[in-house]
Amino acid sequence: MPPTAPRVILISGHYLRSKRRAGFHHLAEAYRRAGWDVTFVTAAISLLSRLRGDYRFEYPVRAEANRLVPVEERLASFVLMTRTHPGNLGLGLANRLSARWFARYARLDLGPLEDTLRGADLVVFEGTAALLLVDRIRGLAPGARLVYRASDDLRALDVHPLILEAEARAVPLFELVSAATPQIARRLADFGRVELHPPAIDKDAFDRETESPYGRGPVAAFAGVSPFFDYDTLRAAAVLAPHVSFHVIGQPPRPLTENVFFQPELPFETVVPYLQHATFGLLFFPPGYPGLGQGNKAAQYSYCRLPIVAPVDLEVGRPNVCAFERGDWKSLRLALEQAERMPHAPAFAEGITSAEELAVILAGAARAGGDS
Secondary structure, eight states: OOOOOOEEEEEESSOTTSSOOOHHHHHHHHHHHTTOEEEEEEEEEEHHHHHTTOGGGGSSTTTTBTSEEEEETTEEEEEEEESOOOOOOSSHHHHHHHHHHHGGGGGOOOTTHHHHHHTOSEEEEOSSGGGGGHHHHHHHOTTSEEEEEEOSOTTTTTOOHHHHHHHHHHGGGSSEEEESSHHHHHHHTTTSOOEEOOOEEOHHHHHSOOOOOOOSSOEEEEESOOTTOOHHHHHHHHHHOTTSEEEEESSOOOOOOTTEEEEOOOOHHHHHHHHHTOSEEEOOOOTTOGGGGGSHHHHHHHHTTOOEEEEGGGOOOSTTEEEEOTTOHHHHHHHHHHHHHSOOOGGGGTTOEEHHHHHHHHHGGGGGGGGO
């Protein structure tokens, strides 16, 4: 009899087949290519999400709710849909009053996902309300390795306090807590042992040769959807560098100067050439979120050998950063000029982790099952 493929379950806030390609999408593909059976669970998502205009309802999440849906060989999707889930209600009193109701999420019916969990070798959680399910899942999969991949600072995402409490309780229960940035690692270290593993990217996608989507002249690029994007700095940069074309992919458009071009959210494969062929990348985020300087975008820009224009307080900490002081437009102008002149050095890509490398780290001893 051929050996049974190891099974990994990835529990993420993302939907598997969305245009957005987050770290868990790349992990899913990395595990599948390595011979694992992969189940990608979307949680938490509910009717409350739809009322709030959740982008995931652009996809067939209701039709696929609470069903194991085969997508490709050794890859399946499961949308863990509920009527409600813990969501920040915006007021301290409302959050306190709702905590007991939302705590019921820990007892939700997992349906056919229970059988899948019983056969799991590895379960990897992202920072979502599904952290309330850690005890349940440990009971269903006593032999599985449980991992928390903390890609985001949940405080910055303004989640319901119940989720922060669940995170703190769950940290000691994981075999590995993997933090994407030093800021996240320091915060979680209060609750248990944490390891720092920087964001991982799909290197194969960026290694492919593509044609430039741009015309002539220098180009600055930002790709992604973020609630923290800094339009004011973009406006200033476009005025300071009128000869530069600023391409922003995924952010809602705003009326700015003629050298700013907004595009809707695009599939990851379509976005790749925009980064490969840019002159420099942009990390325009407001103050208060230093971890964003060491996130997935910085890793992608660096792997593409791009200079990065970013405010000093983002703490990018890479040789290709061209930093400026917030509110100092002379400083911003100098950073833009430096980025435009800076050679695209191969050294910029050093130290960037691939999704395959991160997948091995997260799997730990469970990886042995994939070598058979």
